[in-house]
Amino acid sequence: MPCHHQDDAPLEIPALLKKYHLKVTRQREGILTALLAHHAPMTAEELYLSLKAAGENYGLSTVYRTLGSLEQCGVIEKAFLPGDTSQYYRFSQRGHRHHLICVGCRKTVSIDECPVEQFSVAVGEKNGFTVTGHSFEIFGLCPDCQALKKEKHDPQEK
Amino acid sequence: MPCHHQDDAPLEIPALLKKYHLKVTRQREGILTALLAHHAPMTAEELYLSLKAAGENYGLSTVYRTLGSLEQCGVIEKAFLPGDTSQYYRFSQRGHRHHLICVGCRKTVSIDECPVEQFSVAVGEKNGFTVTGHSFEIFGLCPDCQALKKEKHDPQEK
DNA sequence: TCCTAATTGAAAATGATTTTCAGTTTCAAT
DNA sequence: ATTGAAACTGAAAATCATTTTCAATTAGGA
Numbered sequence: 081m082p083c084h085h086q087d088d089a090p091l092e093i094p095a096l097l098k099k100y101h102l103k104v105t106r107q108r109e110g111i112l113t114a115l116l117a118h119h120a121p122m123t124a125e126e127l128y129l130s131l132k133a134a135g136e137n138y139g140l141s142t143v144y145r146t147l148g149s150l151e152q153c154g155v156i157e158k159a160f161l162p163g164d165t166s167q168y169y170r171f172s173q174r175g176h177r178h179h180l181i182c183v184g185c186r187k188t189v190s191i192d193e194c195p196v197e198q199f200s201v202a203v204g205e206k207n208g209f210t211v212t213g214h215s216f217e218i219f220g221l222c223p224d225c226q227a228l229k230k231e232k233h234d235p236q237e238k
Numbered sequence: 239m240p241c242h243h244q245d246d247a248p249l250e251i252p253a254l255l256k257k258y259h260l261k262v263t264r265q266r267e268g269i270l271t272a273l274l275a276h277h278a279p280m281t282a283e284e285l286y287l288s289l290k291a292a293g294e295n296y297g298l299s300t301v302y303r304t305l306g307s308l309e310q311c312g313v314i315e316k317a318f319l320p321g322d323t324s325q326y327y328r329f330s331q332r333g334h335r336h337h338l339i340c341v342g343c344r345k346t347v348s349i350d351e352c353p354v355e356q357f358s359v360a361v362g363e364k365n366g367f368t369v370t371g372h373s374f375e376i377f378g379l380c381p382d383c384q385a386l387k388k389e390k391h392d393p394q395e396k
Numbered sequence: 397t398c399c400t401a402a403t404t405g406a407a408a409a410t411g412a413t414t415t416t417c418a419g420t421t422t423c424a425a426t
Numbered sequence: 427a428t429t430g431a432a433a434c435t436g437a438a439a440a441t442c443a444t445t446t447t448c449a450a451t452t453a454g455g456a
Contacts, residue, residue, distance in 0.1 A: 102433090102434095103421080103422050103432095103433060104422075105421075105434065105435080106421095107435070108434090123412090124413080125412080138435085139435065140413090140437095141413085141414075141436070141437080141438095142434080142436070144412090144414070145414090145434085148414090162371065162373065165323070165325055165412095166411095166412075167323055167412085180361055180362060182367065183370060189367075191361055195354055195357045196353055196354060196376075203338055203349055203376055204338060204376060204378050207338055207347050208381040209338055209347075209378035209379060210378050210379045211376060211378040212341060212378050212379065213320065213376075213377045213378075214374070214375065214376045214377060215373055215374065215375050215377070216354060216372070217372065217373050218354075218358045218369060218371075218372045219369070220362050220367035220370050220371075221367060221368045221370065222366065223366040223367070226368055260402090260403095261401095261402060261403065261452085261453050262453075262454090263404080263452075265404075266403095281443090282443085282444080283442095297404065297405040298405090298444090299404080299405070299406080299407095299444085299445075299446085300403080300404055300405070302443090302445070303403085303445090306444095306445090323413090323443090324442095324443070325443085325444085398455105398456085399454105399455090399456080400453105400454100400455095401452105402452085402453075403450105403453085404449105404450085404451070404452080405448105405450090405451095406448095406449100407447085407448095408445105408447075408448100409444105409445080409446065409447085410444080410446080411442100411445095412442085412443085412444100413440105414439105414440080414442090415438100416438085416439075417436105417437100417438095417439100418436100419434105419436090420434080420436095421433080421434065421435080422432090422433075422434080423430105423431100423432095423433095424429100424431095424432105425429085425430090426427100426429075426430100
């Protein structure tokens, strides 16, 4: 197979790295690709293990460092899940500030609207605060996880 | 000063502990009192240090354990602050699910309304999710911290 | 008062994340 | 293509928050 340039790549990871003056390394490409493919927030450890399972054995500290640099550039962002204190990372989605997150598998759906922007500023003003931001995430069980849960309770018998 | 029973105590901590079958100890009373007095979310370490400063030198593990038991009873709850991965605790406020939190000093104002309940359920349904909850917190600078910040930038000269 | 289970403190253990440092790699400039 | 400086990496050590262990103490009912 000849090595030709792919115009149709869904996201040019090398270009993205260059844009932020980060060197393009095998590790960074692998980490970003894995996170991109996962479609749900992941911890550094999860990324490390999934890469290892795929035969890409990078240092755990490299995973942490890469996530850290990418966060500083604003390419990815931290996410916190209810009842879980570990730090998850996901691609930051400009304009998509809010999400519907499955508490079972962490699958994430972006919500386009923001129903609280005006409300937040109003509440801030009423209390003399300068509002700098807000958090709003919806948690629930996705269809797949609902099915899984049902299976567990009624193991295919009446 | 005679030792008389205080009817006007703002919150009967011993009674609260007994209600949840927790023994009434000096440590637990001290920890709850300190958290109650602070009017803002605190970490275990902060509680430990503030108690120590007040001459009450309890083990850090006791602080952690006490916070853990009280959380299990639902007396207090965890809170997460933006850009900070440590676990904060605050009294749980039934019905006050949302807050306006100062990012400078963590002073907290409870918000009575919930402008996102219906919206959350609707978004969940649209995506086939069973909604189990949502998070919504507003962040900003309180009047005091705004003043402090201004001082820093213009150190009282023109 | 006495007894037992709950609680405590100190220290060790754990788990997540960060830092250190020597060796390697990228990439811009030759 | 080669080179060199700066950036990056991996492994191990360090750090930080939190939890657990365990022997000694304490609360509160009998």
